[in-house]
Amino acid sequence: MSSKELGEVFLDLQFNKDASNLDLVTATPYLPFIFEALIYAIERGFNLPIIWNTSSYEKIETLTFLEGIVDIYLPDIRYTSNIVGKKYSGVNDYWSKARLAVKEMYRQIGDTFLLKEDKDTIELKRGIIIRLLVLPNYLNQAKEALKFIKYEISENVHISLMDQYVPVYKAKQYEKISRYLSKSEYIEVINYMNNLGFKNGWIQTHLLDKSY
Numbered sequence: 086m087s088s089k090e091l092g093e094v095f096l097d098l099q100f101n102k103d104a105s106n107l108d109l110v111t112a113t114p115y116l117p118f119i120f121e122a123l124i125y126a127i128e129r130g131f132n133l134p135i136i137w138n139t140s141s142y143e144k145i146e147t148l149t150f151l152e153g154i155v156d157i158y159l160p161d162i163r164y165t166s167n168i169v170g171k172k173y174s175g176v177n178d179y180w181s182k183a184r185l186a187v188k189e190m191y192r193q194i195g196d197t198f199l200l201k202e203d204k205d206t207i208e209l210k211r212g213i214i215i216r217l218l219v220l221p222n223y224l225n226q227a228k229e230a231l232k233f234i235k236y237e238i239s240e241n242v243h244i245s246l247m248d249q250y251v252p253v254y255k256a257k258q259y260e261k262i263s264r265y266l267s268k269s270e271y272i273e274v275i276n277y278m279n280n281l282g283f284k285n286g287w288i289q290t291h292l293l294d295k296s297y
Contacts, residue, residue: 089188092131093106095133099132106209107134109136109138110138113139114144121225123135135155137151137159137190138159139160140160140161140163140183141183141187144182145189156210162217164179165226165230165233167180169226187234194211214245215245216247217247219248221263221266221267223258229241230275230283235282241284243286244283244286248271248288248292269297271292272292
């Protein structure tokens with residue numbers, strides 16, 4: 086596929102498929118190609134909000150290039166330890182890079198959270214949502230991430246605290262992450278987040294019941 090053909094796909098999403106945004110998932114390796122396609126599409130009327138959906142393992146240079154292009158950042162924070170990142174993701178400097186990357190994304194967007202509402206839908210047009218996947222036996226990592234967000238980013242930023250970890254692929258080789266998250270573990274992190282004073286964001290309900 087050429088960049089022109091990809092640009093036509095973007096245009097088709099807007100004008101024929103009624104898409105509400107363009108969600109670019111783990112797109113960094115293809116950025117030059119995507120950028121050419123975006124130029125082609127924008128010159129022909131493309132104006133959907135652009136989402137950068139990322140593990141946060143990004144170079145600052147990449148993110149500064151994206152300033153003014155990306156409308157919505159969806160960064161994950163997976164670990165707050167380079168040692169844990171090396172163990173499970175095979176990179177030596179996950180947290181060293183990710184913390185700076187999330188700061189840069191926030192610098193660009195700030196606390197802005199621009200929604201478009203109509204009778205049937207609510208669409209995000211600009212903002213940042215930091216996603217935290219709580220891992221079994223690593224509640225300290227989630228808590229450290231929440232402290233980082235509060236004290237180094239903003240307590241007003243939107244957070245998605247996720248309970249959906251599934252121990253697939255090689256996870257069974259590691260005792261600590263070889264099982265699903267428990268309800269009590271998830272509630273502990275929810276309570277910790279609430280005690281820090283966060284007010285914007287979401288929790289998931291897979292592990293919760295109406296009594297919570």
